[in-house]
Amino acid sequence: MPNILLVEDDRMLADAIAAALRQDGWHVDCAHDAAAARIALTDHAYTAALLDLGLPRGSGLDVLRSMRERYDTTPALIITARDQLGERIRGLDAGADDYLVKPFQIDELLARLRAVIRRSEGRVAPVLNWRGIALDPARRTVTRDGEPVRLAAHEYRTLLALMERQGRAVARDLLEDLVYGGQGAIESNTIAVYVHQLRRKLGDDVIATVHGYGYRLGEER
Missing domain, CATH: 3.40.50.2300 (Response regulator)
Known part of the structure; x- marks a missing residue:
């Protein structure tokens, strides 16, 4: 509905x-x-x-x-x-x-x-792609290898922020602002929980932890 x-x-x-x-x-x-x-x-x-x-x-x-x-x-x-x-x-x-x-x-x-x-x-917007993952911002849909993946709203926005910055590390504080729109204090492990859920749904190698800083797409270097 x-x-x-x-x-x-x-x-x-x-x-x-x-x-x-x-x-x-x-x-x-x-x-x-x-x-x-x-x-x-x-x-x-x-x-x-x-x-x-x-x-x-x-x-x-x-x-x-x-x-x-x-x-x-x-x-x-x-x-x-x-x-x-x-x-x-x-x-x-x-x-x-x-x-x-x-x-x-x-x-x-x-x-x-x-x-x-x-x-x-009918809005035309670029579909973001990363190693078989496709995110369509206009329709707010995510697929992996062509199969739909159901994400909660905060999981979706976390993935969107990372996919828009492919190849770059994104600071945890910036991710919080992008996901929550700067709404005050957020619990310290909130973004880590979303990243964990995204790894569970999309694969462990999709998001790498940049220790002491934040996250980025891809495996650890």
Whole structure:
């Protein structure tokens, strides 16, 4: 079932939108502030995100920029009462796929949501390859020797960061920032756990430990 993240601080409006989306066949998670939205987007893979701009603990634009900085290509539709041209331009420049001004009809929201998802499925993006492993950032899929590999959201982002830097060692602190979008303190062994899971799913020789520094693709030298 398609999975949507709805980020809206007006809880009555959020409940109404979520009910309409569920009636239309979507599974919906709700976040009511920017911090909760960041956590949800790093912990889960969504088919699309609906983002209000005016949020507690940050803004919808902050959430959107954080997504795009870590190469999260999840389609994002801004829903906001801010109808000035400058606001729309800032939202689109930050990486939004569409912009819908409140108040709106639910049917229009559903139509625009379907449209941004269709466009995302046809988006052209380079597929990253490494020794039989293929990672498609547009579809958020990973295969090994042509066979699909299921990765949790944090495992996927760890692998993406390493594959985008093939041949280079990546510091553990940088990996944490790329995977979590700079969300404060992370437990010291968190990235090591993701690397362990990736080795288990993709092969022990896929990721090498650079002792005292971090990780890189390939065997130890």
